[in-house]
Amino acid sequence: MTHIGIRKLTFADLSDALRAGLRDFRTAPQFGLFFSAVYVLGGFFMIWAGAGHVTWTLATSLGFPLVAPFAAAGLYEVSRRMEAGHALIWTQVLGIVWRERSGQLPWLGAIIVFYFLFWTFLAHMIFALFMGLSTMTNISESWDVFLTTQGLMMIGAELIIGAVLAFLLFALTVVSLPLVLDREVDFVTAMLTSLRAVRENLTIMLVWAGLIAIMTFAALIPWFLGLMIVLPVLGHATWHLYRKVIAV
Numbered sequence: 001m002t003h004i005g006i007r008k009l010t011f012a013d014l015s016d017a018l019r020a021g022l023r024d025f026r027t028a029p030q031f032g033l034f035f036s037a038v039y040v041l042g043g044f045f046m047i048w049a050g051a052g053h054v055t056w057t058l059a060t061s062l063g064f065p066l067v068a069p070f071a072a073a074g075l076y077e078v079s080r081r082m083e084a085g086h087a088l089i090w091t092q093v094l095g096i097v098w099r100e101r102s103g104q105l106p107w108l109g110a111i112i113v114f115y116f117l118f119w120t121f122l123a124h125m126i127f128a129l130f131m132g133l134s135t136m137t138n139i140s141e142s143w144d145v146f147l148t149t150q151g152l153m154m155i156g157a158e159l160i161i162g163a164v165l166a167f168l169l170f171a172l173t174v175v176s177l178p179l180v181l182d183r184e185v186d187f188v189t190a191m192l193t194s195l196r197a198v199r200e201n202l203t204i205m206l207v208w209a210g211l212i213a214i215m216t217f218a219a220l221i222p223w224f225l226g227l228m229i230v231l232p233v234l235g236h237a238t239w240h241l242y243r244k245v246i247a248v
Helices: 011-027 029-050 054-061 063-084 090-102 105-136 149-173 176-182 187-200 202-220 227-245
Strands: none
Touching (some): 029 063, 063 105, 105 149, 105 176, 105 187, 149 187
C-alpha cells in the first residue's frame, strides 16, 4: 500500500485555504456556480418530488451522494489548474470529471450512499425507540410531540449520533476525494490517508468540519440559494487545505 506523508496544519493554514477558496471562486465564478447549481436544483427537485412523503424524499436524495464527488472533482480541477497556471477551458474541466467515472470516485460515491442509507435507517430506529406509540401521531399537523421529554431526548440523541457519524464521513472524504483526483491511488488508500490526516490534525479538522456545517446550514436557509456561493468556496478551499496537509 502506498504511504503518503502527512503534514501538521495550523490555524493559519486553515485561514489561507479559506481565502484561497474565495479567491478561486471570484476568479472563475462560472465554474463554481455551474457545479453548485447541481445541489440547488437537486434540492428543489427533492422538495417537488418528495411532496412531504418520506419514501419519495429518500429515493430522490439517494442520487445526491453519487453526484457529489463528481461536482467536487470539478471544483478541485479548477483550483488545480489555477494553481498550475493552466487555462480554464470548459471542455477540459468537464472532461476530467467525465473521465473520473471509470476511476476511484464512483467507489467513494457508493460508500457515501451506503453511509447515507445506514444513517437514514438508524435515524428511524432512534425515532421509534424514543417515541414509542407516539410514532402514530401525525407530526405533519402537530409538532407538540417533539416538545415532550421523550421528544427532546430523541432530538438530542439524533443530534449527537448524527454529529459523530457526520464527522466520521468527513474524516473519510476530506482528503480522499481530492487525493484520488490528484494521484493514482486506490480509494481504500485514499480513505485511510484521509483518516490519518484528520487524526494527526484533529483540532484543525474539527474546526474545519464545524465551519463547513455552520456555513452549509446557513446557506440552506434562503431556499438553498446560499449554496450557490458557499459550496464552491468550500470546494475550492478543501483543495487548498488538501495541498497543505499532503506532503509532496
